[in-house]
Amino acid sequence: QPVLTQSSSASASLGSSVKLTCTLSSGHSTYIITWHQQQPGKAPRFLMRLEGSGSYNRGSGVPDRFSGSSSGADRYLTISNLQSEDEANYYCETWDSNTWVFGGGTKLTVL
Amino acid sequence: EVQLLESGGGLVQPGGSLRLSCAASGFTFTTYAMSWVRQAPGKGLEWVSSISGRGDYTYYTDSVKGRFTISRDNSKNTLYLQVGSLRAEDTAVYYCAKHDRDCSSATCQAYFDYWGQGTLVTVSS
Numbered sequence: 003q004p005v006l007t008q009s010s011s012a013s014a015s016l017g018s019s020v021k022l023t024c025t026l027s028s029g030h031s032t033y034i035i036t037w038h039q040q041q042p043g044k045a046p047r048f049l050m051r052l053e054g055s056g057s058y059n060r061g062s063g064v065p066d067r068f069s070g071s072s073s074g075a076d077r078y079l080t081i082s083n084l085q086s087e088d089e090a091n092y093y094c095e096t097w098d099s100n101t102w103v104f105g106g107g108t109k110l111t112v113l
Numbered sequence: 114e115v116q117l118l119e120s121g122g123g124l125v126q127p128g129g130s131l132r133l134s135c136a137a138s139g140f141t142f143t144t145y146a147m148s149w150v151r152q153a154p155g156k157g158l159e160w161v162s163s164i165s166g167r168g169d170y171t172y173y174t175d176s177v178k179g180r181f182t183i184s185r186d187n188s189k190n191t192l193y194l195q196v197g198s199l200r201a202e203d204t205a206v207y208y209c210a211k212h213d214r215d216c217s218s219a220t221c222q223a224y225f226d227y228w229g230q231g232t233l234v235t236v237s238s
Contacts, residue, residue, distance in 0.1 A: 101172070104159065105157075
């Protein structure tokens with residue numbers, strides 16, 4: 003099964019940009035992933051689907067400040083013009099053989 | 114607008130059982146796979162179980178096999194999770210999640226594109 007690795011925390015200043023990373027385990031570098039945002043005390047929200055080619059599709063109502071990119075086994079979520087409401091946990095997710103897996107999540111702090 | 118509303122959580126003793134429900138609206142329920150995902154207090158997300166649109170395929174994470182049962186009533190647009198033989202480690206918020214497509218075969222290739230608000234299950238004596 004694939005394993006997704008994320009840094010536990012990240013921080014960036016209001017109005018700046020931040021790039022979060024999700025790394026797929028060996029042998030799974032071509033997998034499609036999705037990114038989900040979970041604001042404090044709230045349910046997760048689907049942000050985007052991201053392919054190994056770097057092509058991505060945002061979910062309904064997701065601002066274009068959120069973008070995706072890929073390099074090898076790494077999948078990135080870039081948030082531009084950071085807002086206070088972007089302070090949240092960000093999870094990547096993928097699937098294989100009828101099993102779905104999540105990364106451990108990155109807690110983003112907006113300074 | 115897609116809406117998913119969970120219910121049925123609560124405090125239950127170890128070894129006990131509950132039935133969680135998820136009422137869906139805003140989409141053609143029968144044509145999408147659905148799942149349950151849980152989150153223990155202060156922890157990350159963990160997939161629990163999934164079911165195809167017609168209910169003919171079901172999938173479970175190893176830790177709940179034989180204890181949890183996923184089902185759906187397409188006439189009521191409702192997803193269920195019967196949870197039994199509960200353990201302290203099953204304590205979590207349980208989220209209902211819609212997939213972006215149905216599972217058209219025994220192999221399901223679908224991701225989560227909408228989430229419910231969750232229902233809390235607490236297992237404690």
